[in-house]
Amino acid sequence: MPRIGMVAETLVNTERRMLKAMLVNPGHAWTLDEILASCDWQDQAIAVGAGLGLADKGLVTAIESVSTEVRLAANGQTAIQTGLLEGRLWDWLSSTEHPTINKLQDSFEKHESGPGVGLLKKLGITLDSGTFSFDNGDAVADEIEARQNFLVGLPVKFTDADKTMLDHFKSRREFIELIDITQRSWSLTETGSTIAPKSLVETTSINEITPELLQSESWKDAEFRRFDVSLESATPRSGKSHPMQSLIERIRHIFLEMGFSELVEDYVQTAGWNMDALFIPQDHPAREMQDTFYLDNPKSIELPEDLMNTWSSIHQSGGDTGSTGWGGDFSKEISQRGLLRTHTTVNTIQYLARNPEQACRVFTVDRVFRKEAIDRTHLPEFHQIEGIIMEEGANLQMLVTTLKTFYAKMGYPEVRVRPAYFPYTEPSLEIEVKWRGKWLELGGAGIFRPEVTEPLGIKHPVLAWGMGLERLAMLVLGLDDIRQLYISDLEWLRNQPLI
Numbered sequence: 001m002p003r004i005g006m007v008a009e010t011l012v013n014t015e016r017r018m019l020k021a022m023l024v025n026p027g028h029a030w031t032l033d034e035i036l037a038s039c040d041w042q043d044q045a046i047a048v049g050a051g052l053g054l055a056d057k058g059l060v061t062a063i064e065s066v067s068t069e070v071r072l073a074a075n076g077q078t079a080i081q082t083g084l085l086e087g088r089l090w091d092w093l094s095s096t097e098h099p100t101i102n103k104l105q106d107s108f109e110k111h112e113s114g115p116g117v118g119l120l121k122k123l124g125i126t127l128d129s130g131t132f133s134f135d136n137g138d139a140v141a142d143e144i145e146a147r148q149n150f151l152v153g154l155p156v157k158f159t160d161a162d163k164t165m166l167d168h169f170k171s172r173r174e175f176i177e178l179i180d181i182t183q184r185s186w187s188l189t190e191t192g193s194t195i196a197p198k199s200l201v202e203t204t205s206i207n208e209i210t211p212e213l214l215q216s217e218s219w220k221d222a223e224f225r226r227f228d229v230s231l232e233s234a235t236p237r238s239g240k241s242h243p244m245q246s247l248i249e250r251i252r253h254i255f256l257e258m259g260f261s262e263l264v265e266d267y268v269q270t271a272g273w274n275m276d277a278l279f280i281p282q283d284h285p286a287r288e289m290q291d292t293f294y295l296d297n298p299k300s301i302e303l304p305e306d307l308m309n310t311w312s313s314i315h316q317s318g319g320d321t322g323s324t325g326w327g328g329d330f331s332k333e334i335s336q337r338g339l340l341r342t343h344t345t346v347n348t349i350q351y352l353a354r355n356p357e358q359a360c361r362v363f364t365v366d367r368v369f370r371k372e373a374i375d376r377t378h379l380p381e382f383h384q385i386e387g388i389i390m391e392e393g394a395n396l397q398m399l400v401t402t403l404k405t406f407y408a409k410m411g412y413p414e415v416r417v418r419p420a421y422f423p424y425t426e427p428s429l430e431i432e433v434k435w436r437g438k439w440l441e442l443g444g445a446g447i448f449r450p451e452v453t454e455p456l457g458i459k460h461p462v463l464a465w466g467m468g469l470e471r472l473a474m475l476v477l478g479l480d481d482i483r484q485l486y487i488s489d490l491e492w493l494r495n496q497p498l499i
């Protein structure tokens with residue numbers, strides 16, 4: 001057993017006060033109200049905190065019990081103010097000569113006369129050919145009075161409440177409600193009751209060290225308050241970036257760290273750059289209205305003739321690339337149509353067109369648009385993480401390693417690739433990441449085809465990829481609904497971890 005004097009020293013002021021109060025009647029189990037009153041506290045949290053501290057030190061035991069209380073609900077409240085409906089009906093009925101249903105309907109409003117008849121019948125009043133009659137008026141009056149008294153007597157403990165009345169009012173909407181109440185009480189342990197009250201002197205305790213305190217000599221005699229870092233406390237709320245923004249920042253850091261430069265471009269583009277340049281045939285289903293948002297303004301964006309001629313010859317016959325092309329017709333009008341980019345590959349390809357010779361590593365994290373019906377995993381507006389590496393000797397192995405490195409840095413070391421198809425890459429890959437034991441597809445990748453690179457005068461192999469940002473966000477944040485990212489649910493946002 002610890003020395004008693006020592007114990008008192010380890011207590012904080014609130015604990016001392018509570019213990020001292022309890023020692024006045026050592027055998028008693030103290031309720032929260034009693035503690036508040038004898039300690040002269042208003043705040044429950046102080047009492048609960050002190051109780052916890054004393055319990056930790058083995059000086060008191062805390063007993064928590066949950067009991068149910070029967071309280072008045074909204075309609076019960078009204079019934080007390082205006083009288084129970086059956087009470088008012090009864091007053092009317094017993095003082096009216098030849099009470100009939102018609103007279104009742106004249107004297108009461110519809111919303112009362114309707115349910116009223118039912119209430120009267122249940123009280124034993126009969127309605128025969130439109131006229132009310134009853135045998136035992138006293139019993140009716142007694143029952144109504146008992147009901148009224150029951151309501152007036154609320155709140156009561158559930159266990160003390162009259163069973164029949166309880167059942168009766170439970171069947172009426174919002175007359176009563178049952179509330180669970182946690183009651184706390186504390187009693188002294190054997191050790192607690194041996195503490196001498198006079199050892200429990202409250203001292204000025206210091207919980208913050210200030211320059212003033214240090215300059216003065218007073219700290220020498222002061223008592224310092226200990227902090228219990230394991231106690232629950234309010235979470236400080238401060239401004240922070242939206243999780244999507246933080247995630248984008250993190251992705252940027254990773255690519256910058258891997259030697260990439262960032263590309264930021266417009267999302268209004270031409271079908272020519274978005275698709276023709278990427279050797280996507282003009283009759284490709286993805287071009288149709290259900291996938292692409294074509295613009296009314298600008299409906300068309302002028303493109304250089306020679307550029308369109310090159311695409312045209314590539315598409316129709318493969319140009320000088322050795323490919324046979326897609327055959328069929330090529331429309332320059334289609335090329336010049338304005339649209340919202342459907343992928344960020346439209347930007348990397350233009351970057352390559354401007355810089356065909358210089359080896360590069362470029363990435364972009366930006367918004368793309370597709371006509372998708374909104375659901376748990378789809379949005380019409382989302383983001384892609386796009387990147388290219390152009391370098392002499394760049395090869396598939398390098399592409400896979402780069403993607404694996406990226407995901408490993410994001411915290412997903414298990415990555416696999418599977419064969420896929422895109423009109424602009426060969427070979428083409430699908431990237432999958434293992435998450436909670438399942439493989440999830442996060443994007444596409446590949447090496448740009450000669451039909452894409454040769455007309456632009458690109459000198460080296462180009463490794464390219466485009467991955468979904470929202471999909472990745474779902475993994476990072478553990479979401480099962482993509483919409484959560486954009487609905488500005490403040491409570492959810494506050495509880496998000498720092499990414």
Ligand code: PHE
Binds near residue numbers: 342345444466
């Ligand atoms: N653009 C493709 C998409 O939107 C992804 C991709 C990018 C595939 C680059 C291969 C190369 O899904």
